[in-house]
Amino acid sequence: MTRPAPPFTLTDLHGANRTVPAPGPGPGARPALVCFIKEDCQTCNLAAPVLEAFHRDFAHAADVIIVGQGEEGGRVFAERHGLTAPVLADADCAVSFAWDFEIVPALFRLDAEGRIVDSLEAFFREEWQALDARIRADFDIKGGGVDWDGLPERRPGCGSKHLDPDINDRLQAAAADSPIRARRIEVGASDDVAEFMFDQGFSDGLPLIPPTPERVLRMLRGTSRGAQEIVAVVPPNMAPATVEKIAINAVMAGCRPDYLPVVIAAVEAVCTDAFNIHGVTATTMGASPVMVINGPIRDRIGVNSRLGALGAGSRANATIGRAVRLVVRNVGGGRPGGVDRSTLGSPLKFTMCFGEWEEGSPWEPLHVERGFARTDSVVTLFAMTSGPVQIVDQESRGPDQIAGSLGMGLEAMFLPKLHRMQTDALLVVCPEHVRTLFSAGDYSKARLRQRIQEVTSRPLREMVADAASGAGLQPAAAAKLSPDQLDALAPKFADEKFIHIVVAGSDAGKFSSAFFGWVTGAAGSTSVSRRIETD
Amino acid sequence: MTTILDPTDERVPIERTPAARPDRLTGVIGLLDISKPRGNVLLDELEALLGDRFPGVEIKRYRKPTFAKPCPDDLRGRIRSECSFVVEALAD
Numbered sequence: 001m002t003r004p005a006p007p008f009t010l011t012d013l014h015g016a017n018r019t020v021p022a023p024g025p026g027p028g029a030r031p032a033l034v035c036f037i038k039e040d041c042q043t044c045n046l047a048a049p050v051l052e053a054f055h056r057d058f059a060h061a062a063d064v065i066i067v068g069q070g071e072e073g074g075r076v077f078a079e080r081h082g083l084t085a086p087v088l089a090d091a092d093c094a095v096s097f098a099w100d101f102e103i104v105p106a107l108f109r110l111d112a113e114g115r116i117v118d119s120l121e122a123f124f125r126e127e128w129q130a131l132d133a134r135i136r137a138d139f140d141i142k143g144g145g146v147d148w149d150g151l152p153e154r155r156p157g158c159g160s161k162h163l164d165p166d167i168n169d170r171l172q173a174a175a176a177d178s179p180i181r182a183r184r185i186e187v188g189a190s191d192d193v194a195e196f197m198f199d200q201g202f203s204d205g206l207p208l209i210p211p212t213p214e215r216v217l218r219m220l221r222g223t224s225r226g227a228q229e230i231v232a233v234v235p236p237n238m239a240p241a242t243v244e245k246i247a248i249n250a251v252m253a254g255c256r257p258d259y260l261p262v263v264i265a266a267v268e269a270v271c272t273d274a275f276n277i278h279g280v281t282a283t284t285m286g287a288s289p290v291m292v293i294n295g296p297i298r299d300r301i302g303v304n305s306r307l308g309a310l311g312a313g314s315r316a317n318a319t320i321g322r323a324v325r326l327v328v329r330n331v332g333g334g335r336p337g338g339v340d341r342s343t344l345g346s347p348l349k350f351t352m353c354f355g356e357w358e359e360g361s362p363w364e365p366l367h368v369e370r371g372f373a374r375t376d377s378v379v380t381l382f383a384m385t386s387g388p389v390q391i392v393d394q395e396s397r398g399p400d401q402i403a404g405s406l407g408m409g410l411e412a413m414f415l416p417k418l419h420r421m422q423t424d425a426l427l428v429v430c431p432e433h434v435r436t437l438f439s440a441g442d443y444s445k446a447r448l449r450q451r452i453q454e455v456t457s458r459p460l461r462e463m464v465a466d467a468a469s470g471a472g473l474q475p476a477a478a479a480k481l482s483p484d485q486l487d488a489l490a491p492k493f494a495d496e497k498f499i500h501i502v503v504a505g506s507d508a509g510k511f512s513s514a515f516f517g518w519v520t521g522a523a524g525s526t527s528v529s530r531r532i533e534t535d
Numbered sequence: 536m537t538t539i540l541d542p543t544d545e546r547v548p549i550e551r552t553p554a555a556r557p558d559r560l561t562g563v564i565g566l567l568d569i570s571k572p573r574g575n576v577l578l579d580e581l582e583a584l585l586g587d588r589f590p591g592v593e594i595k596r597y598r599k600p601t602f603a604k605p606c607p608d609d610l611r612g613r614i615r616s617e618c619s620f621v622v623e624a625l626a627d
């Protein structure tokens with residue numbers, strides 16, 4: 001099969017440009033033999049005298065051109081073998097990439113129409129000798145010749161340099177069919193890339209990994225979705241987040257490619273009308289997404305659900321949460337001082353993502369409760385204004401006691417005196433507390449929710465604004481209530497549905513934790529779960 | 536040189552920053568007519584006003600061949616080399 005030779009112009013060792021295919025004396029191109037070599041490849045070095053003999057014998061009829069991969073490789077090779085054949089430098093291996101072969105030496109024969117009519121890789125004496133014979137026959141060349149008997153029968157070549165992963169990623173990113181469409185920013189040699197990214201406002205305040213085309217290309221391999229597919233429209237700027245834009249921010253956040261599907265699912269979730277990332281970003285109360293990951297993907301990509309799950313030290317937890325924040329910041333334009341008006345901010349605004357320890361939980365995991373199959377990988381996002389808030393109880397040994405303590409911990413949400421709240425709380429129960437809850441038999445999530453409501457129920461009159469705190473039920477409203485109504489018990493939550501429960505943490509330690517929500521519901525934010533597409 | 540990819544929605548130019556604004560008008564003011572109808576009327580008026588209020592400055596007039604295309608490089612170069620300020624008339 002013939003194919004047109006991808007044309008190129010490269011510089012030879014004397015600094016002169018040579019073009020292949022070269023124009024012939026008449027119409028059409030000059031026939032040529034083009035051989036790609038790597039100077040440190042033993043087989044290429046074995047072939048050097050053969051190539052030189054081809055040049056000596058064929059030069060009047062066909063160009064014999066040696067292309068050395070790398071900046072200096074060709075020069076070393078030519079000097080080592082005293083070559084007189086032209087040696088060109090494929091410094092960045094872009095020509096090798098375009099010619100699309102795997103092994104060097106790679107020998108191509110071009111006809112007078114610039115088509116590749118023969119291509120050989122590595123060294124098989126019989127093949128090379130046959131090619132030699134064909135050229136001699138075609139051009140009626142007599143004399144000279146190669147001492148084929150003095151050469152080994154076969155020698156494997158070496159992998160072409162353009163297939164080295166780093167080089168190949170760069171070449172693919174630059175290729176015409178590259179999936180990359182984002183604006184390229186050239187950072188001058190005298191500029192520090194990290195400082196440049198700070199200056200441009202890309203950062204959340206921590207250093208970023210430079211999103212080079214190579215890294216973004218590698219990141220894009222984490223998903224089968226098309227790079228230009230629009231995943232979501234990101235408030236507040238209502239800017240389209242393509243898979244590529246998400247991948248760029250995921251690189252900056254420090255994600256591995258296999259985290260990308262989680263980031264994509266999470267971006268999709270926060271940009272829903274239900275989650276309302278605009279409001280979550282804008283509120284002076286300082287809300288931010290808290291992400292819980294369920295399902296098999298946790299183990300596959302190393303999401304931490306155990307020791308230190310809510311803290312530092314796990315790359316997946318830290319960078320997936322951060323990537324979502326960076327997409328909101330950079331694609332959506334939600335920046336502190338701009339649309340983000342948070343009074344104090346919160347470390348949640350850097351990142352908050354963790355896995356549920358399903359294997360250590362006697363309950364249905366969060367995603368199953370929310371209607372997914374246990375085998376699905378799912379990310380669930382809650383808009384939270386604070387947490388993790390530690391709930392400490394090292395003494396309780398009875399199930400209802402520990403459930404009571406967890407309730408009392410949740411009562412702290414916003415202000416302890418505020419009750420009947422229509423606000424989500426996310427309770428993260430540690431394994432030791434789970435064991436205590438189950439010490440006398442089954443203890444359902446429903447029972448735990450009920451117990452939380454029991455222990456936090458207080459007479460409404462305790463919620464009336466007073467000298468100690470002006471918050472709560474205002475006196476004018478309280479005055480309209482009968483004594484019986486004021487004596488009625490009000491639990492912390494307006495409904496048990498606002499209490500979300502997951503299990504995480506290490507085996508040792510009687511410390512659970514909680515996140516407190518924002519404005520839950522249609523006027524604010526509703527938690528959203530999305531299945532993670534992992535092909 | 537390092538190439539990075541823009542993580543934003545690309546609405547804002549990355550490197551272009553406006554030149555510092557001087558606090559006094561001196562030197563040459565270029566008035567660029569982009570060839571929109573009546574742009575010259577606006578610039579005539581402006582030239583008269585500038586002449587009255589800043590008698591020390593010199594005014595030079597320029598005209599783009601068409602408003603529908605970017606300013607040709609040589610005209611841009613001339614304005615850059617000859618003027619300290621430039622006012623571009625956009626209006627119809």
